[in-house]
Amino acid sequence: xxxxxxxxxxxxxxxxxxxxxxxxxxxxxxxxRAAASGTSGTLVGMRAYLLSRLAQTALVVFLxxxxxxxxxxLSGDPVLLFLPMDIQAKDVNEFRQRLGFNDPxxxxxxxFVSGAVRGDFGESLRYRRDALRLVLERLPxxxxxxxxxxxxxxxxxxxxxIFSATRRGSLFDxxxxxxxxxxxxxxxxxxxxxxxxxxxxxxxxxxxGGIGGPAHFVMPCVVLASFYAARIARLTRSSVLDTLxxxxxxxxxxxxxxxxxVIGKHTLKNSAIPIVTLAGLxxxxxxxxxxxxxxxxxxxxxxxxxxxALQNRDFPVVLAAVFVISVTYTLINLAVDLLYGxxxxxxxxxxxx
Numbered sequence: 336x337x338x339x340x341x342x343x344x345x346x347x348x349x350x351x352x353x354x355x356x357x358x359x360x361x362x363x364x365x366x367x368r369a370a371a372s373g374t375s376g377t378l379v380g381m382r383a384y385l386l387s388r389l390a391q392t393a394l395v396v397f398l399x400x401x402x403x404x405x406x407x408x409l410s411g412d413p414v415l416l417f418l419p420m421d422i423q424a425k426d427v428n429e430f431r432q433r434l435g436f437n438d439p440x441x442x443x444x445x446x447f448v449s450g451a452v453r454g455d456f457g458e459s460l461r462y463r464r465d466a467l468r469l470v471l472e473r474l475p476x477x478x479x480x481x482x483x484x485x486x487x488x489x490x491x492x493x494x495x496x497i498f499s500a501t502r503r504g505s506l507f508d509x510x511x512x513x514x515x516x517x518x519x520x521x522x523x524x525x526x527x528x529x530x531x532x533x534x535x536x537x538x539x540x541x542x543x544g545g546i547g548g549p550a551h552f553v554m555p556c557v558v559l560a561s562f563y564a565a566r567i568a569r570l571t572r573s574s575v576l577d578t579l580x581x582x583x584x585x586x587x588x589x590x591x592x593x594x595x596x597v598i599g600k601h602t603l604k605n606s607a608i609p610i611v612t613l614a615g616l617x618x619x620x621x622x623x624x625x626x627x628x629x630x631x632x633x634x635x636x637x638x639x640x641x642x643x644a645l646q647n648r649d650f651p652v653v654l655a656a657v658f659v660i661s662v663t664y665t666l667i668n669l670a671v672d673l674l675y676g677x678x679x680x681x682x683x684x685x686x687x688x
Contacts, residue, residue, distance in 0.1 A: 399661040407654075460652075466652045469652060470637060470652065470658075489567070492568040499568070500571070512569065521562075527555075527632065534554065535554075544632040545633055555628050555634055558628050558632075575598075611671055640656065641656040
């Protein structure tokens with residue numbers, strides 16, 4: 336049986352279908368190439384961003400050390416603190432010459448920079464040991480105290496902020512925010528002294544200071560966490576309140592989702608960016624705040640060592656401590672910036688651009 340030739344309409348539709356198939360195949364290949372180039376561009380952008388932040392970290396550390404190098408020399412001559420009162424002037428001059436303090440300030444700074452690049456901050460004037468190694472030996476005690484206080488801060492502040500936001504105007508909201516304001520208003524050194532007086536001197540429940548078992552952590556951690564927990568609790572409340580009024584939260588509730596799912600999945604993650612920002616800053620400031628707390632509770636950490644080094648004009652130890660603290664602080668900020676990319680994909684696109 337002879338097949339009739341296709342008419343003009345059928346022939347036209349066949350040709351259009353063929354062209355559309357070819358065009359779709361071409362578009363698919365273009366999309367694949369675009370996706371590959373987009374992934375490559377994102378990796379290149381992230382690499383450039385990390386290199387830029389590391390360069391900023393090095394610059395911040397260098398400027399911090401430079402400022403401290405000149406400032407500590409305004410405190411006076413350290414040589415006189417390590418020599419007897421009846422020593423002769425020629426012996427003082429000989430000791431200064433041996434330590435390099437008779438050299439011009441520019442020469443001392445150049446010698447310091449060349450040593451700091453190699454990780455050599457000199458020898459402690461008091462302990463006669465390598466300054467950086469001495470600082471690193473005291474760092475674990477400070478990190479133990481700081482991490483414990485940070486966990487206490489998050490365990491208290493974030494739940495209080497969330498419950499205060501979800502129960503706005505309730506008794507819990509008033510009590511929680513009142514305690515937060517009180518925590519920000521009380522000076523840490525006064526709170527530490529009051530805790531020692533009541534719980535150590537009067538009641539005898541807790542040790543007055545030092546490092547040891549879990550009981551030694553209670554009062555220092557409370558002092559450290561009180562101020563920072565108050566700030567994070569208030570910020571968490573305001574951030575969650577702003578997010579609760581968003582349309583996607585109202586839609587999730589209209590769908591009949593459980594309240595804990597609405598809060599945990601839709602509200603908390605989208606309100607976490609300002610909380611993470613403040614938490615990153617507070618984590619770095621815990622190292623600075625530990626100076627006062629370690630001094631009050633005789634905690635053998637980096638903060639107490641820094642205070643003693645300042646009092647004794649032990650310049651190498653002060654500079655080594657500033658180096659460790661500044662590096663830790665800037666690396667924490669870098670980790671917070673990278674965490675933004677997980678919380679908010681828009682930041683990843685901005686980095687790629």
